[in-house]
Amino acid sequence: MKFIHTADWHLGKLVHGIYMTEDQREVLNQFVQLVEEEKPDAVVIAGDLYDRSVPPTDAVELLDEVLFKINVELKTPVVAIAGNHDSAERLHFGSSWYRNSHFYLTGKIQNEFKPVQINGVNFYLVPYAEPGNVRHALNREGVNSHQEAMKAIIGKIEENLNPNEPNVFVGHAFVLGGNTTDSERTLSVGGSGCVTQDLFAPFSYTALGHLHSPDAIKHDKIFYSGSLLKYSFSEAKQRKSVSIVEMKENGTFDIRYRSLAPKQDMRELSGYLEELLDTSFYEKEKVDDYLKITLHDEGALLDPIEKLRQVYPNVLHLERKLVLKDMKDKKSFTSVREEKKSELELFEQFYTEMTTAEFTEDKKEVMTEVIEKVLQEEGDRR
Amino acid sequence: MKFIHTADWHLGKLVHGIYMTEDQREVLNQFVQLVEEEKPDAVVIAGDLYDRSVPPTDAVELLDEVLFKINVELKTPVVAIAGNHDSAERLHFGSSWYRNSHFYLTGKIQNEFKPVQINGVNFYLVPYAEPGNVRHALNREGVNSHQEAMKAIIGKIEENLNPNEPNVFVGHAFVLGGNTTDSERTLSVGGSGCVTQDLFAPFSYTALGHLHSPDAIKHDKIFYSGSLLKYSFSEAKQRKSVSIVEMKENGTFDIRYRSLAPKQDMRELSGYLEELLDTSFYEKEKVDDYLKITLHDEGALLDPIEKLRQVYPNVLHLERKLVLKDMKDKKSFTSVREEKKSELELFEQFYTEMTTAEFTEDKKEVMTEVIEKVLQEEGDRR
Incomplete structure (x- = not known):
C-alpha cells in the first residue's frame, strides 16, 4: 500500500508582502502530476492547508481545484486534517459529503477516532486542537x-487499535526533537506546544505537519513531510519534498522523497553592493528568485534597495552586516527595532553605521540640542 | 413533482447587536421537520444562505448540519445558489463533490447553464453576480x-431551453414590482440593481431570493419565498413562510405556503412608558419577543430603556414619538442624525424634546456663548 505524505501547504500565504498563491499553484500542478505518476493509494495532507482561518478567495479556489483533480479526476483517496493555521470549523464544512468520494477531511477534533481504512492501512486523523478544545x-x-x-x-x-495491522497517525503538532523556523514560530513559544515522541509508539508511521523541514525530526517512525514551499528565509537551505511511503502488511515501510521545484527559489545572497550589481556576477545568478540580500559595505549607500531591484526584482529583505577584521559583526536595520533606545542612541547607531566615523562629543551636543527641540515642540502640540 | 422554495436564510445575521443564530437553528429544525413531512423531490434555496461573506463559525456549522440532515439523512436533493450576501467563491468550495449526493450548489456565475434535472423538472441555477462578473x-x-x-x-x-418541459429559474435578484425592507436596502440604491419581470417569461416558475417578503411581487409565475425570519423591524408585519410548489408536466403548478414560527417574534409596540410597564398591560404580551418600542411620552424620562428591559428583556430599539393633537408627529433619536444641523439647533431640538419647555432667547444666548467657547478651544488645539 502506497501513500504520499505532504503537509503545510499554507495556501494564501503572504511572504514579505507577496502573495505566494501563484507559486503554490505552480508547485501544486507539479504535485498533481506526481500523483498521476506515482498512483498512490492515498494522499495524506497533515494540516495547514491554508495559511489562515479566512484565506483569500483565490486560495480557496486553488485548493478546491487541486483536491478535485487528485480526488475526483485521478480517483485518489485523500486524507486531510486541519492544522493550527486552518479554521477547524470552516475547513470541516462539507466533510460529510466528501467521504462518499473517499476524501476524508477532519477539521474539528471529535470524541471518536474511527480510523479511515484504505487498502489494509488504518489512518487515524487528529486535527490540530488547543488543549481546551x-x-x-x-x-x-x-x-x-x-x-x-x-x-x-x-x-x-x-x-480500539489493532497492533497487528499497519496504523498511521496523521497529526499536526510540534513533536520534540524538531527544529523550528521563523514561519512556525508562533505556536512553539515557551515550549508549551510541544509533545514528546514516545506518545506515538503505538503507530507504524506518524505523518506529521507543522514543522517545515522533512529533517526536523530524526526518528524511524515519526516524520514531518515538510512544507510545500519555503515560506521564510530561515527555510532557505531546507530541502522541500513530499514523502512516498510504501507500507507493508506487517507495518514496516520504505520511504523515499520527491522534490517539487518552484519557479522561483527563496534564498540568501551576500556581498558588496558594487559586486552584486556587476554583470559578471549576476549573469550566473537566477536573478528573479526571492532573495534576502546582506550587504557588507561600510559607509552610507544611496538607496541600495532600488539599485538592487533593478537587477534582482524580487529582493524581499535587505540587511547590512559589516565584515570587520577584529570586531564582532554588527547588524543594522533589523536590530534597531528590537531594543528600546533613546533618540540619541538611535541616532548614534545610525550615524556610525552609515559613516563609520566617530560620533564625537561635539556632534553629540549638537544632536542633543536638536532632539530636545523637536521633542519639546511635539509635547507642546499635544 | 414537488419542491420547496425558500431563500434568504442569512445565517450568522446580527440584528441590532444580537446574533440570530440560535433563532435560526430553532426555525431550521422546524424546516427539517417540514421537509420530513412534505417529502418533496427537491429543496430550492435561492441565495443568501449566509448573511456575509465570512460568516461566524457557528453559522458555518449550522448550515453544514441542516443541509446534511436534508440532503443526506432525508435523501432530498438540494438546489442552492449564492446571493449577494454570500461569498461566491467560499460558498462554491466543494460543490463538485456535493453533486454526487444530489446537492447542487452554484456559488460562482459560469459560462454554462446546464439545468439540474430532477424528476422531469429543469432547474436553472443563476447565482447573484455583479454585472462586471x-x-x-x-x-x-x-x-x-x-x-x-x-x-x-x-x-x-x-x-438550449426546451419550452415544452417545466423549467424553473432559481435566482437572486431585485425584480421590479417588489417592495424593499431595511435589510435588503443595500443593493437596491438608485434602482441600478433592478431587473424587469418580462425577462423571466421563458420559465414556468421563477424561484427568487433577495426580497424578504413572499408578497414582494404580484405575478403568476415569479415568486419570492421570503426570508426565513424577520430580519428588521420593517419586516415586523410580514408573514414568513416557505412555498410548497407542485409542478405539473405541462409547466403549470399549484402553490401553497407553510409558515415557520420562531420562538421570539419581532414586532413593534407603542404607548406611554407607565402604560407599558403596567402589569395589566404586559401580562397579555409575549414580553421576550424582539421589540421596537415607541414611546408617546412628553418631557424628560429617566433611563426608559433600563426600565423597559426589566419587563421586555429584548427591546432592540427605542424611539419616542409625541402624539400631539394639532401638531404633526415629531420623531426624536433617529431623526437627529439624518439632517445636518448646527450645534445650537441640535441642542434646541434636544432641549425641547427632553423638557417640552420653550427654548427662549435668553437660553439661546447662554448656549451660543457656551458652544462658541467650546468650538474655539477645539480649534486652538488643532
Whole structure:
C-alpha cells in the first residue's frame, strides 16, 4: 500500500508582502502530476492547508481545484486534517459529503477516532486542537497542555487499535526533537506546544505537519513531510519534498522523497553592493528568485534597495552586516527595532553605521540640542 | 413533482447587536421537520444562505448540519445558489463533490447553464453576480447593469431551453414590482440593481431570493419565498413562510405556503412608558419577543430603556414619538442624525424634546456663548 505524505501547504500565504498563491499553484500542478505518476493509494495532507482561518478567495479556489483533480479526476483517496493555521470549523464544512468520494477531511477534533481504512492501512486523523478544545471534546478534566491533550487522544485511539495491522497517525503538532523556523514560530513559544515522541509508539508511521523541514525530526517512525514551499528565509537551505511511503502488511515501510521545484527559489545572497550589481556576477545568478540580500559595505549607500531591484526584482529583505577584521559583526536595520533606545542612541547607531566615523562629543551636543527641540515642540502640540 | 422554495436564510445575521443564530437553528429544525413531512423531490434555496461573506463559525456549522440532515439523512436533493450576501467563491468550495449526493450548489456565475434535472423538472441555477462578473464570465461586452446581465444570462439559457418541459429559474435578484425592507436596502440604491419581470417569461416558475417578503411581487409565475425570519423591524408585519410548489408536466403548478414560527417574534409596540410597564398591560404580551418600542411620552424620562428591559428583556430599539393633537408627529433619536444641523439647533431640538419647555432667547444666548467657547478651544488645539 502506497501513500504520499505532504503537509503545510499554507495556501494564501503572504511572504514579505507577496502573495505566494501563484507559486503554490505552480508547485501544486507539479504535485498533481506526481500523483498521476506515482498512483498512490492515498494522499495524506497533515494540516495547514491554508495559511489562515479566512484565506483569500483565490486560495480557496486553488485548493478546491487541486483536491478535485487528485480526488475526483485521478480517483485518489485523500486524507486531510486541519492544522493550527486552518479554521477547524470552516475547513470541516462539507466533510460529510466528501467521504462518499473517499476524501476524508477532519477539521474539528471529535470524541471518536474511527480510523479511515484504505487498502489494509488504518489512518487515524487528529486535527490540530488547543488543549481546551480537546478537554471539552473528550470530556477529560486535567487536560491543560498539548502533551496531556495528545496523551488523552492517543489513549482513546488505543482502546480500539489493532497492533497487528499497519496504523498511521496523521497529526499536526510540534513533536520534540524538531527544529523550528521563523514561519512556525508562533505556536512553539515557551515550549508549551510541544509533545514528546514516545506518545506515538503505538503507530507504524506518524505523518506529521507543522514543522517545515522533512529533517526536523530524526526518528524511524515519526516524520514531518515538510512544507510545500519555503515560506521564510530561515527555510532557505531546507530541502522541500513530499514523502512516498510504501507500507507493508506487517507495518514496516520504505520511504523515499520527491522534490517539487518552484519557479522561483527563496534564498540568501551576500556581498558588496558594487559586486552584486556587476554583470559578471549576476549573469550566473537566477536573478528573479526571492532573495534576502546582506550587504557588507561600510559607509552610507544611496538607496541600495532600488539599485538592487533593478537587477534582482524580487529582493524581499535587505540587511547590512559589516565584515570587520577584529570586531564582532554588527547588524543594522533589523536590530534597531528590537531594543528600546533613546533618540540619541538611535541616532548614534545610525550615524556610525552609515559613516563609520566617530560620533564625537561635539556632534553629540549638537544632536542633543536638536532632539530636545523637536521633542519639546511635539509635547507642546499635544 | 414537488419542491420547496425558500431563500434568504442569512445565517450568522446580527440584528441590532444580537446574533440570530440560535433563532435560526430553532426555525431550521422546524424546516427539517417540514421537509420530513412534505417529502418533496427537491429543496430550492435561492441565495443568501449566509448573511456575509465570512460568516461566524457557528453559522458555518449550522448550515453544514441542516443541509446534511436534508440532503443526506432525508435523501432530498438540494438546489442552492449564492446571493449577494454570500461569498461566491467560499460558498462554491466543494460543490463538485456535493453533486454526487444530489446537492447542487452554484456559488460562482459560469459560462454554462446546464439545468439540474430532477424528476422531469429543469432547474436553472443563476447565482447573484455583479454585472462586471457576468460580463467577464459570459465574455459579453456591453453588460453594465443588472438588467443587461440578466438578459444576457437568460438569452444564453434560452439557447438550449426546451419550452415544452417545466423549467424553473432559481435566482437572486431585485425584480421590479417588489417592495424593499431595511435589510435588503443595500443593493437596491438608485434602482441600478433592478431587473424587469418580462425577462423571466421563458420559465414556468421563477424561484427568487433577495426580497424578504413572499408578497414582494404580484405575478403568476415569479415568486419570492421570503426570508426565513424577520430580519428588521420593517419586516415586523410580514408573514414568513416557505412555498410548497407542485409542478405539473405541462409547466403549470399549484402553490401553497407553510409558515415557520420562531420562538421570539419581532414586532413593534407603542404607548406611554407607565402604560407599558403596567402589569395589566404586559401580562397579555409575549414580553421576550424582539421589540421596537415607541414611546408617546412628553418631557424628560429617566433611563426608559433600563426600565423597559426589566419587563421586555429584548427591546432592540427605542424611539419616542409625541402624539400631539394639532401638531404633526415629531420623531426624536433617529431623526437627529439624518439632517445636518448646527450645534445650537441640535441642542434646541434636544432641549425641547427632553423638557417640552420653550427654548427662549435668553437660553439661546447662554448656549451660543457656551458652544462658541467650546468650538474655539477645539480649534486652538488643532
